[in-house]
Amino acid sequence: MTSGRSSRSRTGAVAVLVTSLLLIVGAVAYIGFSLTSSDGSSSVAADYEGTGNGVEQVVEVPEGSSMSALGPELEELNVVRTDGAFQTAALNHLESANIQPGFYRLQQEMSAKSAVEALLDPANQIDLLDIPGGATLSDVVxxxxxxxxxxxxxxxxxxxxNGTPEQxxxxxxxxxxxxxxxxGALGVPEWALAQVSQQSGNPKRLEGLIAPGRYVVDPSSSAEEILTDLVSRSTTAYNSTGIVERASAIDLTPYELLVAASLIERxxxxxxxxxxxxxxxxxxxEPMPLQFDSTVNYSLDDVELATTDEDRARVTPWNTYAMDGLPATPIASPSEEAxxxxxxxxxxNWLYFVTIDEQGTTVFNDTFEEHLDDVQSAQNSGILDSQR
Structure with missing residues (x-):
């Protein structure tokens, strides 16, 4: 009985050894196959040398992307010779996990190591579009x-x-x-389509519909593609915060909420x-006119804190001295805080407020009489003096 068990044990051991050897041989064969390019050369030989051939390629690293997803694109664009070489270089570089989303200027025929280092160099990253809260579509003088x-x-x-002269x-x-x-094609939300359509032909009709934030802009895109991307992403962001329900809670439409928040920004x-x-x-x-100077300034070629009687009398879609209610569109991009x-x-119970000094001190009042006293303080400080 003992002899039989030893025999079977030796047989089992031999079987395990043979199996292990086969696995090792298979693994070696697989690795050898994986590290060999289609022309029969090894991956070491398949990797390019140097930092590129001078032919520029714009490469995108999408948000949430990984090196495994990026490698095949770099190979397709001929930035690196093989995905395998890039993956090895990324694995061996301690900082590769710090590559940031965005667009980068690389070159064709870079060594895999050079490609990783180029992606880590901020000098190669194309500038982001950084839109602050309160920004307007048009320049403000x-x-x-x-x-x-x-x-x-x-x-x-x-x-x-970031692009070529043609871009x-x-x-x-x-x-x-x-x-x-x-x-609609630009991505304007359904709850703003009617108001935007009413302003057809006006470059300011998209005001407030590009939310503040940092955006990656592909320099090779057209004007329509860029605006569509920005408006669509903003629409998604607004809708994801439940803007319809949020506006309804204070008896406003979502578009009116954006308009009112833009007034706060300005x-x-x-x-x-x-x-x-x-x-x-x-x-x-109340109801009573809002009478905000920011809405007077919105349609002017140049602006200042002090507005004139003539400007306040001008009838525009935004001037809340010459109309009741909210302006026709937002007058800026409202932040989430606004x-x-x-x-x-x-x-x-405040109905009035005025900034009374250059430090930005703002006083709020319930009555017009109190407000007039504070306006006088503002005039005494010079904050309401016109520079026109």
């Missing part, structure tokens, strides 16, 4: 001050700085697309968003 670039100019700069998109082309393209100093929101709602409830402030206004 401040009397006696600087010109604040609008979103159309920001987009133009990104395409002109540079002018502000005029972007304005024309924004004014005349089919709003009127309120930091820390006072909720108070200005309360003034807006109180005045709409939208949240409209949903959660401060408690108060």
């Amino acid at each position: 401040v009397v006696g001050g600087d010109t604040r670039k609008g979103i159309y100019s920001m987009i133009s700069d990104v395409t002109c700085n 540079c998109i002018s502000v005029e082309k972007l304005e024309n697309m924004g004014a005349n393209a089919d709003p 009127e309120a100093p930091a820390g006072e968003f909720d108070k200005v929101a309360r003034v807006i709602l109180n005045r709409l409830d 939208i949240t402030a409209m949903e959660n206004p401060a408690e108060g």
